[in-house]
Amino acid sequence: MLVCVSHLELIRLLVGRELTLRYKRSVLGIGWTLLNPILTSFVLWIVFSFVFASKLPSGQQFAPYLMAGILLNTFFNQGLMASAESIAGNGGVLTKIYIPPQIFAVSAALAALVNFLIGFLPLAIVVIISGQSLSLWLPLSLVVAFFMAIFVAGIGLTLSILFIRFDDSRNIVAVLLMITMYLTPIFYPVSILNSTMQSIVRWNPITSYLEIFRWAFSNNASPSGRDWIFMIVTSLASITIGTYFFKKKWPKTMAML
Amino acid sequence: MAKNDGDALMAVIKLENVGFTYRVLLNRTGSLKELFKEAVHGRVRMIDYVALSGVSFELNAGEVVAIIGRNGAGKSTLLKILAGVLPPTEGKSVVNGSIAPMIELGAGLHPEMTGSENVLFYSVLMGRKTKKVKSRIAAIGEWAGVTDHMDFPLRTFSSGMVARLAFATATDEKAEVLLVDEILSVGDAEFQKKSRARMDQLIASGAAVVLVSHDLNSVRELSTRTIWLEAGHVKMFGETGAVVDAYEAS
Structure with missing residues (x-):
């Protein structure tokens, strides 16, 4: 990843382009970036708050619980797809x-x-509307974001090779992402699951990222030390494997572009 | 000895026995499902596909070499190796100096970004510095004759305008090596004359040029030496006149 340092100007332009172009031709423009999670959260809140709100441990609030889940899941999902598509797209x-x-x-x-x-x-x-207060540990949310970005980039690099080589890999990944989403406690509390399902959900790394994020933002979850270790290990493993795999396969994959 | 040192400095491009081979699945499946089916039946077979083999040449500053050959002869693979995008699997490719790839000009442009944004983006892609480019944007737009359009999205440009802007951007800074793929026919007659003059100027200022073209007339006119590729091998390499004559006779 050292290569990135010498290309900071290009990265800045690329990030800017990615952010502005998505909603370029809409009236609200970049305002959608703000509005999108609000609307999604609102809809899901209407649907699920009756069922799940009372199942959360006392002191936790459903609205911020849900919204934190949606934000992080969007980060993972969209980041992963954009990152995996980016290389074929700029072929x-x-x-x-x-x-x-x-x-x-x-x-x-x-x-x-x-x-x-x-x-x-x-x-x-x-968070404030629902009667909670922001946590003093809020800056640690940035740490979660950092590790998530690394995690996403690593998987994205691996997938970008597969996306170029195999046309149907996109569809397979889309299904896998959906399964991952349901195996992440975005809108349900983990406690409603039976013990087998609970352990499966616990082995989903996104769960750990999410627990830490909720806790760091407004003390709305109680992550364990295992969650921290799991987050750091999966993130570093992802980027290591991703860069290695990409380096190894890229020349011959490029010849196919 | 002194003369040899001088030659070593002069050679801008040096290819030694360059080859590129890749493994492909025998029936070139592009789907994981198919691959899985074949793996289950034990029918996955790989073959080595030789895209390029044993290409050697040297090119000095101010020289123009043309590459000709039929489709699939390995011309694009050779250009990719010269551009440094594709590391050769055999041999060595050394290019000294900056490269301006004028291959399918406009590949890096985005229809939703404005003319100015595209110029900036394209230039930074080619390794130029943002600060320096920003001061050049107006001049580039003017040279391409699209000054009035620079603040509008590229999708509102005509295709000729896009090509002109791309050409103007690519040639705005002097490069030691120009890789040219069929772009001498950009824009209308007037702009063609203008772009041709700029190319000549770049060559005169010491750029080495690799030209890939199917247009044998412009090959004769522009290049001193020509490489004829066939099925990944060099079929003939030498003075342009002789090589093009032999190619036409084949």
């Missing part, structure tokens, strides 16, 4: 001008990170 340039291709995947992950950080604002408002 036209990458086959002609020498730029380390990893830059595109990293920039996509960073753009998702910025979107996530923008979401802190509406989340903070929801």
